[in-house]
Amino acid sequence: xxxxxxxxxxxxxxxxxxxxxxxxxxxxxxxxxxxxxxxxxxxxxxxxxxxxxxxxxxxxxxxxxxxxxxxxxxxxxxxxxxxxxxxxxxxxxxxxxxxxxxxxxxxxxxxxx
Amino acid sequence: xxxxxxxxxxxxxxxxxxxxxxxxxxxxxxxxxxxxxxxxxxxxxxxxxxxxxxxxxxxxxxxxxxxxxxxxxxxxxxxxxxxxxxxxxxxxxxxxxxxxxxxxxxxxxxxxxxxxxxxxxxxxxxxxxxxxxxxxxxxxxxxxxxxxxxxxxxxxxxxxxxxxxxxxxxxxxxxxxxxxxxxxxxxxxxxxxxxxxxxxxxxxxxxxxxxxxxxxxxxxxxxxxxxxxxxxxxxxxxxxxxxxxxxxxxxxxxxxxxxxxxxxxxxxxxxxxxxxxxxxxxxxxxxxxxxxxxxxxxxxxxxxxxxxxxxxxxxxxxxxxxxxxxxxxxxxxxxxxxxxxxxxxxxxxxxxxxxxxxxxxxxxxxxxxxxxxxxxxxxxxxxxxxxxxxxxxxxxxxxxxxxxxxxxxxxxxxxxxxxxxxxxxxxxxxxxxxxxxxxxxxxxxxxxxxxxxxxxxxxxxxxxxxxxxxxxxxxxxxxxxxxxxxxxxxxxxxxxxxxxxxxxxxxxxxxxxxxxxxxxxxxxxxxxxxxxxxxxxxxxxxxxxxxxxxxxxx
Numbered sequence: 001x002x003x004x005x006x007x008x009x010x011x012x013x014x015x016x017x018x019x020x021x022x023x024x025x026x027x028x029x030x031x032x033x034x035x036x037x038x039x040x041x042x043x044x045x046x047x048x049x050x051x052x053x054x055x056x057x058x059x060x061x062x063x064x065x066x067x068x069x070x071x072x073x074x075x076x077x078x079x080x081x082x083x084x085x086x087x088x089x090x091x092x093x094x095x096x097x098x099x100x101x102x103x104x105x106x107x108x109x110x111x112x113x
Numbered sequence: 114x115x116x117x118x119x120x121x122x123x124x125x126x127x128x129x130x131x132x133x134x135x136x137x138x139x140x141x142x143x144x145x146x147x148x149x150x151x152x153x154x155x156x157x158x159x160x161x162x163x164x165x166x167x168x169x170x171x172x173x174x175x176x177x178x179x180x181x182x183x184x185x186x187x188x189x190x191x192x193x194x195x196x197x198x199x200x201x202x203x204x205x206x207x208x209x210x211x212x213x214x215x216x217x218x219x220x221x222x223x224x225x226x227x228x229x230x231x232x233x234x235x236x237x238x239x240x241x242x243x244x245x246x247x248x249x250x251x252x253x254x255x256x257x258x259x260x261x262x263x264x265x266x267x268x269x270x271x272x273x274x275x276x277x278x279x280x281x282x283x284x285x286x287x288x289x290x291x292x293x294x295x296x297x298x299x300x301x302x303x304x305x306x307x308x309x310x311x312x313x314x315x316x317x318x319x320x321x322x323x324x325x326x327x328x329x330x331x332x333x334x335x336x337x338x339x340x341x342x343x344x345x346x347x348x349x350x351x352x353x354x355x356x357x358x359x360x361x362x363x364x365x366x367x368x369x370x371x372x373x374x375x376x377x378x379x380x381x382x383x384x385x386x387x388x389x390x391x392x393x394x395x396x397x398x399x400x401x402x403x404x405x406x407x408x409x410x411x412x413x414x415x416x417x418x419x420x421x422x423x424x425x426x427x428x429x430x431x432x433x434x435x436x437x438x439x440x441x442x443x444x445x446x447x448x449x450x451x452x453x454x455x456x457x458x459x460x461x462x463x464x465x466x467x468x469x470x471x472x473x474x475x476x477x478x479x480x481x482x483x484x485x486x487x488x489x490x491x492x493x494x495x496x497x498x499x500x501x502x503x504x505x506x507x508x509x510x511x512x513x514x515x516x517x518x519x520x521x522x523x524x525x526x527x528x529x530x531x532x533x534x535x536x537x538x539x540x541x542x543x544x545x546x547x548x549x550x551x552x553x554x555x556x557x558x559x560x561x562x563x564x565x566x567x568x569x570x571x572x573x574x575x576x577x578x579x580x581x582x583x584x585x586x587x588x589x590x591x592x593x594x595x596x597x598x599x600x601x602x603x604x605x606x607x608x609x610x611x612x613x614x615x616x617x618x619x620x621x622x623x624x625x626x627x628x629x630x631x632x633x634x635x636x637x638x639x640x641x642x643x644x645x646x647x648x649x650x651x652x653x654x655x656x657x658x659x660x661x662x663x664x665x666x667x
Contacts (some may be wrong), residue, residue, distance in 0.1 A: 008568050009299075016650050016653050017516075017646075017649055017652075019653055019657075019659075020649045020652060020653050022367075024178075025653065025656075025657075028656060028657075029652070029656060032555075032656060036215045036216065036519065039211075039215055040211070040215050040216060042504060043208065043211050044381070047204075047205075047208050049382060050204070051205075051374060052374070052376040053203075054197075054201060054359040054360075054373075055363075055370040055373050056370065057373060058358060058359045058360045058365065060129070061197075061358065061359050062357065062358035062359070064366070066335060067335030067336075067338075067339065068335045068336075068338035068339045068342065068357055069334065069335050069338070070197075070358065072197055072324065072356070072357075072358065072359055073197070073200075073338075076197075076200055076201070076204055079204045079208055080204070080415055080418075080419065081206070083207055083208055083210070083211060083411065083415060084412070084415060086211055086214075087210075087211070087214060087407075087408055087411045087412070089409075090214060090215060091404065091405075091408050094192045094219075094401075094404060095401075099401060102656060102657045102658060103657075104401075105653075105659065106289070106657040106658050106659040109653070109659040109660070110659055110660075
């Protein structure tokens with residue numbers, strides 16, 4: 001395992017401060033935060049809506065849709081669906097977008113590129 | 114149904130079959146642990162399994178850690194007796210993982226080494242912050258451990274028909290001793306494998322039972338729900354249709370609604386602050402694998418909770434609420450009674466052994482987390498100020514494991530008969546109040562400083578514990594059916610009532626308070642001398658993984 005060690009060769013790797021100040025890093029941080037913060041806000045809001053409906057609108061949640069299947073059950077299963085969807089979406093996005101930029105910055109910092 | 118006439122001690126199944134299957138599980142895991150111990154050399158091996166687990170393996174272990182007996186037996190039982198409200202629990206437990214996935218897992222893996230405190234002390238003052246984080250970690254682990262040990266005692270009463278206190282104490286002691294052995298010998302690697310084996314068994318068993326039930330009901334969920342309502346109606350349960358509607362367990366008074374919101378908040382924010390979940394992110398090589406672990410964990414845990422929905426209603430329909438209530442362990446026995454109803458002695462033995470294994474695996478995970486936190490944060494950093502040989506730290510961790518094991522055994526003996534769900538809810542509330550705000554702030558708020566962290570952690574921890582102590586959970590909750598009899602609180606004497614906080618769960622007060630204290634502390638405190646430089650370093654490392662701890666090569 002080669003770890004970021006003191007390999008001070010020609011064209012030594014940039015310092016952390018230099019990388020931090022670079023446009024590429026600023027872009028990465030912006031994209032990362034613009035993705036995860038709204039996603040977090042969205043699922044928390046949706047969860048809160050669901051919990052508040054269960055607590056304060058039990059009659060609505062008890063409405064039968066088909067047979068014994070209620071609105072509440074469907075919304076609850078909807079929470080499972082959105083959780084799985086956000087998980088898959090985030091993974092796809094992070095594997096494709098996040099890892100590429102982060103990987104190249106890391107390689108540069110550790111003197112590999 | 115055959116079982117409606119079951120006597121109070123559960124004379125179903127064969128205790129020897131249960132014991133034999135459980136012994137087989139213990140034998141297999143002991144071999145695994147012994148094999149794993151061969152490669153335990155460094156601190157990274159012992160605390161973090163050499164960071165060599167893959168995402169899928171670690172994700173399975175996370176599921177093994179998370180799907181405790183309380184969530185398996187507890188949720189199935191809550192659905193069987195209270196229907197929809199039991200289902201609400203599982204949703205909070207699942208959605209919570211998105212917090213871990215989006216905000217915590219990768220950044221934590223990139224910036225820390227072994228514990229939650231590593232991340233916090235990256236740019237804050239080491240000793241006070243580590244001390245606070247270690248105290249919060251130990252508090253969460255302690256409450257969670259007590260719940261699991263109490264669960265073990267209850268489970269054996271149910272399975273072996275043993276209700277004598279001495280026999281239950283013996284079981285708690287056996288669980289504690291096995292746990293000490295697993296963790297002492299196997300370290301994180303052994304513990305992780307125990308959790309993986311257990312998760313596979315638990316999910317497979319639940320899947321088989323779920324498919325069985327669905328076949329019985331022609332894959333018609335509506336028919337299953339209808340059958341649960343019919344059984345409840347036939348047994349004279351009040352408002353059987355209520356099984357499909359919210360409000361049965363939590364009630365519909367304003368206070369009970371607020372209590373329910375408080376619980377929901379603690380569940381959704383607690384998971385990503387649970388120390389034994391956080392340490393699992395260090396067992397993989399990098400941030401990407403940490404992400405993959407959570408993705409796997411979410412699929413496994415989500416699928417499992419869908420199974421419990423089916424199993425809970427099936428227990429209501431096929432076993433019936435009367436038989437469940439009269440069994441020792443009441444609601445907690447629903448899944449086991451259903452296993453017997455479906456597959457007889459063998460399936461009951463299998464599911465029972467898995468439930469035992471669950472307790473063992475969760476207890477081991479908690480013990481290694483608590484020991485790591487004590488040895489790494491308190492002993493090496495606070496007491497020895499970092500001047501300690503690496504093997505000296507691991508030696509202290511091993512001693513700590515033995516101490517924790519003994520404390521858990523003694524505490525577990527006292528905790529038998531206590532309300533398990535309450536202890537687990539308390540652990541989640543402490544994790545959500547004391548840990549999560551500081552983790553999120555230190556990862557995403559550049560200005561955050563030591564005073565903010567200390568105020569938030571101590572404020573969250575203390576407010577949580579104090580509010581619980583003065584809540585109806587501890588004293589003064591009179592039994593509505595028998596106001597002069599034993600209370601429903603921890604203190605059974607109805608004359609003792611020092612409660613003034615009206616809610617069972619403190620989350621709705623303590624969590625916002627901890628977030629707020631973090632802000633006030635930060636704004637009134639002053640940054641460290643090297644704040645700018647360290648904050649810059651942390652941002653880069655958290656996002657790119659440059660300089661993060663690597664996997665050890667074996």
